[in-house]
Amino acid sequence: MLKAIVSLGALTAIHYQYRIIKKPHVYFKKTLENQTIIDHLSELKEKYAVTPWLINPHAQIVYMTLKHKIRSKPLQYQPIEQCPMPDGAITEIAWLGYDLPQDCPTIIMLHTVTADTQTMAEMVEDIYRQTGWRIALCLRRGHTTTPQPFTTINIMGSVPDFQIQLDYIQSKFPKSPLYAVGSSAGTAVLARYLGEVGKNTPLRAAFAYCPGYDLNVAFDRVHQFYDWYMANLVKKRFIQPYQQQLQQYRSLQPVIKSKRLRDIQKVLFEFSGFDSYDAYLRACNPIDVFANIAIPTMILNAEDDPICHIDNAWQYRDVIENNASTILVTTRHGSHCGHYQGLRPRSWAHQLIADYLRTVHAQFESSTQTRC
Numbered sequence: 041m042l043k044a045i046v047s048l049g050a051l052t053a054i055h056y057q058y059r060i061i062k063k064p065h066v067y068f069k070k071t072l073e074n075q076t077i078i079d080h081l082s083e084l085k086e087k088y089a090v091t092p093w094l095i096n097p098h099a100q101i102v103y104m105t106l107k108h109k110i111r112s113k114p115l116q117y118q119p120i121e122q123c124p125m126p127d128g129a130i131t132e133i134a135w136l137g138y139d140l141p142q143d144c145p146t147i148i149m150l151h152t153v154t155a156d157t158q159t160m161a162e163m164v165e166d167i168y169r170q171t172g173w174r175i176a177l178c179l180r181r182g183h184t185t186t187p188q189p190f191t192t193i194n195i196m197g198s199v200p201d202f203q204i205q206l207d208y209i210q211s212k213f214p215k216s217p218l219y220a221v222g223s224s225a226g227t228a229v230l231a232r233y234l235g236e237v238g239k240n241t242p243l244r245a246a247f248a249y250c251p252g253y254d255l256n257v258a259f260d261r262v263h264q265f266y267d268w269y270m271a272n273l274v275k276k277r278f279i280q281p282y283q284q285q286l287q288q289y290r291s292l293q294p295v296i297k298s299k300r301l302r303d304i305q306k307v308l309f310e311f312s313g314f315d316s317y318d319a320y321l322r323a324c325n326p327i328d329v330f331a332n333i334a335i336p337t338m339i340l341n342a343e344d345d346p347i348c349h350i351d352n353a354w355q356y357r358d359v360i361e362n363n364a365s366t367i368l369v370t371t372r373h374g375s376h377c378g379h380y381q382g383l384r385p386r387s388w389a390h391q392l393i394a395d396y397l398r399t400v401h402a403q404f405e406s407s408t409q410t411r412c
Contacts, residue, residue, distance in 0.1 A: 069364045094385060145219060150230050153196070154270065246335060247339075253326065263346035275304070295307055350370065
């Protein structure tokens with residue numbers, strides 16, 4: 041019996057070492073700038089060793105969810121400032137490292153589809169610790185820490201709203217170099233913004249973590265369980281609290297009856313202020329302007345992601361490789377916004393994000409000094 045257990049353990053270890061642990065794949069346009077960035081990132085040269093007991097992508101999501109729920113101490117953002125919109129809606133900016141020197145870099149973070157300050161805490165805290173930079177978490181309509189009246193709601197985010205938040209951050213810290221990180225749904229508004237403005241942005245670089253690329257297709261590829269689960273979360277957060285105010289909308293009942301996120305997405309346009317689903321896509325779909333991204337932007341997807349399916353990335357790999365500003369990194373494992381490694385799981389992705397931003401920042405500062 042003991043011999044059989046030892047043999048099984050040895051076979052498991054061999055399988056993990058040679059079949060599970062793999063180096064990331066990197067896809068990019070061959071330029072000196074891109075190659076220099078990649079050469080400086082140890083994460084892209086070494087194998088990503090997923091936590092052995094979190095190899096299953098669903099296990100990573102369960103672990104991450106439980107970790108957020110049982111967190112012993114809430115992350116204390118200071119301050120959390122209101123950022124009003126022209127139509128009277130209120131968004132917020134939650135700060136970490138607010139009192140750092142004025143010229144310290146600021147990372148603007150854009151959150152997931154149903155996130156709040158605490159579900160984003162692990163990512164915010166990790167990247168804050170790993171960079172030592174100021175963090176500004178931009179909270180969209182419906183995600184604020186204090187209840188707000190219903191105006192319009194876009195579950196994937198609004199570029200005009202984000203532009204106002206960005207302008208506000210820049211006005212608060214005019215000497216601070218600005219960077220941006222989008223996570224899951226947060227990548228949609230980030231990529232759409234970057235594609236619309238091109239080089240006309242105060243952002244120096246960006247990172248898109250687990251993007252879905254095309255809003256018209258991505259929801260069709262979500263694993264059936266998460267499709268159902270997130271549909272319920274969206275209704276609980278964005279529909280149920282405002283049901284009385286939403287009676288005027290024809291799409292209210294179709295949304296309430298929908299059991300899949302993809303079905304909700306296709307009728308929710310009315311709550312976002314659009315006349316049709318096509319109009320919504322023309323204004324919000326990041327893939328339509330993706331090729332116009334003109335600042336350094338790294339993208340990370342996992343091949344086993346059950347929410348933002350890897351086929352979303354493969355479909356637009358040529359677009360990424362033809363753009364000198366975008367780099368795609370894929371890993372065999374990692375699930376959705378997980379990428380845990382080590383026996384005491386820590387996010388490999390958060391370390392990559394921090395190192396990428398620090399690398400780009402160092403190169404930017406070096407090139408500025410050289411020109412001077």
